[in-house]
Amino acid sequence: MRSLDLLWLVPALPIAGAALNGLICLFWPKAGKATATLIGVGFPGVSMLVALAAIWQYLHGTNPAPFEQTLWSWTTGTFSIPIAFLLDPLSVVMLFIVTFVGFWIHVYSAGYMSHEPGYRRYFAYLNLFMGAMLLLILGNNFLVMFVGWEGVGLCSYLLIGFYFDQSFPPQAGRKAFIVNRIGDFAFLTGMFALAAKYGTLTYSKIFPVVVGAPEALKEHYALGLTFAGFVALCFFIGAMGKSAQIPLYVWLPDAMAGPTPVSALIHAATMVTAGVYMVVRSNAIYQLAPEIGTFVAVIGAFTAILAASIGLVQNDIKKVLAYSTVSQLGYMFLAAGLGAYTAAVFHLGTHAFFKALLFLGSGSVIHAMGGEQDMRKMGNLRKFMPVTFWTFALGTAAIAGVPGFAGFFSKDEILHNTAATGHWGLFAIGLLTAGLTAFYMVRAVAMTFFGKFRGTHEQEHHLHESPWVMTVPLLVLAVGAVGSGWVGIPEILGGGNSFHHFLSPVIADFSNRLPEHAVEHPEMAASTDWLLLIASVAAGLIGIGYAFKLYGRGEFGGASWARRFPAVYRLLDRKYWVDEIYDRLIIKPLGSFSRFLWKGFDDTIVDGSVRALAWATELSAEGGRLTTTGNVRHYALYFFLGVLGLFWWILRS
Amino acid sequence: MSLPNSVPVSWFLVLAALLFAIGVAGALTRRNGIGIFLSIELMLNAANVALVGYSRLLGERTGQIMVLFVMAVAAAEAAVGLGLFIAVYRQRRTIDVNRLNLMRW
């Protein structure tokens, strides 16, 4: 039996695990933790093994065509939605990241969450997330993707609000859910437009038609956009919500209220990259809407620099990583918007490894510090937890773009493409962001692991390296953070850029139909390429070096900058007042409008009319009751008056 | 024999209407059960006058036959009604219909 045929098991197993744990949670609350771990880690583990086997068979198969597996079809009228899975190079990459990183985060969770109440509930949610995410990436049409898309949104909400007995996490969960809903609305609108035009949502039926007749998508459609532009914009707004881009990024920093492994899995490695995946998946449409592509790139670039600048001043270790995630997602959209889809996916993959590693490392630190997340109260932790320190350092090197590490290759690929397409302004932003990234990450490392310990004696006494169940995932992911970039070593460095070639079948080729699209991977002079490479490395190294200079000796060297530019510091510290502006511009007016609808419309008009009806009924009933005196004479009078009325009626002519 | 006929029939009809109205007013305002019965007898008699008047007007004797039947029915009604009043009086010690409000909600 071919393991490819077991592909359906990959999403089914985690969902089954979630259901099993959920049922036990409901009907057998006294059950021990061992079964929760066995189910919660075992099912995604088996799922990963099946996925790896399927990937292996796909890569070594004789048939390079995408593999599709249809479970059943859901038909209404002439419109049919197959519940089917697709394995092509893009989903292979995503499948590997999600199952592999996801599994190791599950393992890590078993250690991290071992003392928490709601252990089994946690694993039920986390497994459900895995199932939904796998549906998202494996679905062979937009609707199955959307089901997964909503499923991961739900799990994100549930897991952000995991500590529902505290006040902030549920609020953060709601915020994430509501902000995502704005994007989901646009995503749905785009899907409706596609379904209306093509009568199907299956990739393999839409994209060949798009490639075959690209002119049809260039006609004016709505909002002054072409059809391609409209769908691309709708999808990108959907991606803005899920992947935390300006202006919908505000939920992601708050999402750190969830348990740290959740932040690693959902809010760094997998779910938030769903938007990137969707844009790359719909690249045929985006290629036909270059104006939207540029818009995507600009939004991505500004998100990258904005989030990086906020990350400079954060003192909460998870907040630093959260803004870093937003920033890196901006990078991916910068690449995707400029047509460098493989570069976007490449960075997505490397980022999944090193950002998951960094989050898990921070989780290990927080675990050791007894829940403390403020880096100002840490310091010198490398003495106490060497494994965490070294893996965290490797992750930092990867994200900072130290040559040879994963982030170096993927980030350089993006910057290379930005420059190659002639967007020098965006390139400058990207370069600056690279420097800032290196700076704030090294600042975090220095504050956490170097200098003197600044916490209480109590905390110092309890400092310990995390158990093996947590350190092993760190080590595994560290290997990925170092080595995952090697699949895409650019040609200039002697590599074959094999990742790019692997993914290229997924990228729609318009060169036959539209000659102006042929320049997908423009050539540039080797000397310029080297210059760019050196610039990007230099930006990273300058950031690293300066951060060490300011923070390396356990001092807060940044304070002098804050003193020198108090206005700038305040701007960054308050995160550009974005939350406050949204509150003032959107939430407050919406609240007052809703209150008006509630008090002014619902209470007075809707309820009022119902109450008036009840009141009138009661009044007439009361009046009617008074006539029923029981006195025969009164009845006789009514009778007579009725006869009189009849008389009048008959004689009225 | 040719009988005189100097009073217009309409006068009789108007008399009947007035009597009927008086009877209605009495039936509705009197509280004594016997009084109500008397008023009803008035109304019946007003109807009798109207019947005979129309019978005269149309030269048709059927109206008079009807009057006979009305009288018989009135007699039956009086007998049963008065019997009822006796029974009610035995129970309630009154035939004031204001006190007989058993048909209350």
Place this chain on the structure above:
Amino acid sequence: METAIFLIFAALALGSALMVVTHKSPVYATMSLVVTLFSLAVMFVLLGAPFIGALQVLVYAGAIVVLFLFVLMLLNISKEEHQQEGQTVHRWVALLGAGAFIGLVVPLLYRAAQPRNAGVLTEQFVSIREFARDLFGRYLLQFEIVGLLLLVAVVAATVVARKPPAAPSGAPGADSPVSEVEP
């Protein structure tokens, strides 16, 4: 001559009818009704229905009214009780309704009977022979039905007015009347 008789007895009938309706004492009211019935008997004669007039006197004044008086004596009801509170509205509505009835009907009756005033009375119209022929000819069935109705009424009146049999002593839950009147 006839006009004078009509006017006198019409006035008498209306006046005594008002007495029937307004007099506090039921006995006086009943006696006033007798006067009304006599006056109406005269009206019947004027209308060429002497037999009906005779029946009016015999059956109504002689039998029915005597029955009323008999019951009144039996129940020993002298005066109507005093007016209770809240009766005025009822009274005014009733009077207003009666007035409205007059306003509605009288002009109509007057108008309707005016153009076709009755012709000359014939001997045949007035005769009892013809009346009897109608009654026991065309209307025999109805006549018999009315007889049956009277029989039923007599039985019903007897049953209703009968003194309820005393409940067997010691029978619990027996439906005994509140009080009993000694005849």
